[in-house]
Amino acid sequence: MNHQTLSSFIWSVADLLRGDYKQSEYGKVILPFTVLRRLDCVLADTKEAVLGEFTAKTAQGLNPESFLLRKSGQGFYNTSSLDLVKLLGDQDNVRQNLYSYVQGFSDSARDIFERFDFYTQVERLAKSGLLYLVTEKFANIDLHPKHVDNAQMGLVFEELIRKFAEISNETAGEHFTPREVIRLMVNLLFIEDDDVLTAGNAVVRTIYDPTAGTGGMLSVAGEHLHDHNPKARLTMFGQELNDESYAICKADMLIKGQDVGNIVVGNTLSDDGHAGRKFDYMLSNPPFGVEWKKVEKEVRKEAAEKGFDGRFGPGLPRVSDGSMLFLMHLLSKMRPAIDGGSRIGIVLNGSPLFTGGAGSGESEIRRYVLENDLVEAIIGLPTDMFYNTGISTYIWILSNKKPKPRKGLVQLIDASSFWQKMRKSLGSKRKELGDGHNTDITRLFGGFAEAEQAIMTDATGKEVSRHLLVDGQAPPAAPEGGKVKIVPISRIFKNEDFGYTTITVERPLRDEMGKVVVGQKGKAKGKPQADSALRDTENVPLSEDIGAYFKREVLPHAPDAWIDEDKSKIGYEIPFNRHFYVFEPPRDLHTIDDELKVVTKRILQLIEGLAE
Structure with a gap:
């Protein structure tokens, strides 16, 4: 039984809960009972040995914990003579016996059920008359490690939580x-x-x-x-x-x-x-x-x-x-x-x-x-x-x-x-x-090499295959009438390639006559005042000289501009998609025009057919 089938089988317990529980509450019962049954099955093979050791060491006045862990072969144990199957033998006292059984677990395992608020659910199930039926259902599910290994059990838990989250409108x-x-x-x-x-x-x-x-x-x-x-x-x-x-x-x-x-x-x-x-x-x-x-x-x-x-x-x-x-x-x-x-x-x-x-x-x-x-x-x-x-x-x-x-x-x-x-x-x-x-x-x-991917398409434009090209491998030949599109898959950059300096470009403030306004006091005295309405910023790659960039990209368009050095900041970004973008030139206008003429002609023929 795969994990999805097993989790669906476990989730079928929800049929018993319908009416007494809201859908969003099913997981509060199903999850702790699944854990309980799993622990129950894991300890099954060493149950008698643990109980015998517990009786012997207690009679000797010794702390039995280390001995019981050794006997169980796990990081936990249970000292109760009960298990889920034995619980079913006393239908009238299933609630008290279930409490006794869970209390028999070692501290680390018992904490798990406290986190689930398990006892609250047991009381609610008992009041609804469902506790025996739910316990019986889980007692008949075999979660022994011989049949469900740890990896599969992990997947079962995840599938159950996903179902629980979906019906609760939570974020799975x-x-x-x-x-x-x-x-x-x-x-x-x-x-x-x-x-x-x-x-x-x-x-x-x-x-x-x-x-x-x-x-x-x-x-x-x-x-x-x-x-x-x-x-x-x-x-x-x-x-x-x-x-x-x-x-x-x-x-x-x-x-x-x-x-x-x-x-x-x-x-x-x-x-x-x-x-x-x-x-x-x-x-x-x-x-x-x-x-x-x-x-x-x-x-x-x-x-x-x-x-x-x-x-x-x-x-x-x-x-x-x-x-x-x-x-x-x-x-x-x-x-x-x-x-x-x-x-x-x-x-x-x-x-x-x-x-x-x-x-x-x-x-x-x-x-x-x-x-x-x-x-x-x-x-x-x-x-x-x-x-x-x-x-x-x-x-x-x-x-x-x-x-x-x-x-x-x-x-x-x-x-x-x-x-x-x-x-x-x-x-x-x-x-x-x-x-x-x-x-x-x-x-x-x-x-750790740059690589490309060759995408093969047939004459109709349908993709037929993909090929990884590593270390400069030559692309395969295109199928007859088809094409080969080469796109980057792996690229290598220097750390500083993602860095830039944001410079603040200032333009002078001018009065009504168009003259540059200069400062009258302090450090600004005699210097052109910046017009905040004309202020702009430029991102200059760290690999470029700021002065050369400014001279090439800014001054030809704004000869009176200058850089406010005090406002310069270094930043980093990783424009992932930009580095893998492959430009595809649009189709030739003549080709598009010819196709439109064909379509227009076809439409006119259809209209004429309707008019007859």
Whole structure:
């Protein structure tokens, strides 16, 4: 049974709830019961051994916790003699027995159900006469690890949350990221670290997600590393704001044997749950276009009091979009290069690339990451890739341990055409990355070379194939009567190519007679006064001499103009789409005119036919 079929089967519990619960409330029952059944199944094989050990060690007056963890083989245990199946044997006392069973879990697991506010739902189900029926339904769902592995279970949780979010009109994308996007990010994150991926190296590394959701990014990273090097260990850290997502993430980490103390609940921006820690790898998909007004006071206070010793030294973006705050948060968690450095993968929308002029918070953040040579690559993804939005998104890969060939350079990869249509849309998600697309993007990044794509069309203009051309490969021959269109896919730039100086161009103020008005006092005495109505600005690339630019572009049109040096500001922007735009000349006017004549003639013939 695949994860979608299994999640649909679990969601069928909603048929029992209909009438007593609103649709938007179904998840409050289904999610905690799914977690409970999963934990129930995970502990099934060691249940008797744990109970025996608990009785023995308690009789000896010993603290049994460490012994029970060893017997369970997990990071949690349950000391109740009950399980979901046994609960069904006493229909009249199912509520009390369910409480007793949940209380039998170790503290780390019990906290999960408190985050779900599970007891409130149990009381409500009992009053509605539904508790036994719901418990029975879940007791008959087999979620044993032998039949549903951790990866599949993670997908089931995500599918359930997506359904819950859809009918609640919530933002599903705030909870998780499509798995194929995570796999791509993980590929890009690990590709340059041979010592970690080489089989046999028993290395230990840390990975962190400040917007952990249900833990999908952490899980996929762990699976990827284990597939390449079973001896390597990835210690996972995360923080999550949403209680239900946090509970599922914690349950997942428990089953994987991770230290659940590393998963923290709370708002990352206002209350850093891992203050002072540094990490080897970081992944994040922060919310797009979500304002940070609720935490504005705390963020501004940290920025003002700590500056670069805190997280927000480079600058603050506008309050309407807090995604760049998460970027700076991750930068503050980078391990110093001398201690091995760090690598970051973060998904952002288009706004952080270009929003804000010179001197703005956004521009200053871009200036910081580019002037400190932290950006390795930015990959543009197709639209309609995420569950909650169809907008364009971009993966930023940042590192303070760039390989020598990448130093001082940034690679831009336009992967917007790398997609396949999904058989069934999920929310706003209509496209997905296939394995071949992930491989091609990873190869383009790993090869660190400029590349193009040859798009083949037949005589009718229909696309027939696409070919990647790396390192100056010659394009294939066009099909008979068709064409080959060459478009850039991967481009490499110097960091300073994205910088510019905004200069303020002033023109003199003139009186009614047309004479230039000069200052009478202080520093302005004897100097032409500027006319604010004629004031203008120009963006001069950092690679150009300002004087030469001014002489060439401004003075021929305004000989009396000058630059107000005191107002000059350095800014940075990354006009991603502009670098991949390919101009297509319009068709010949004579051809268009001939086609119009043919169409007009055809219309006249049709009109004549109607008149007969």
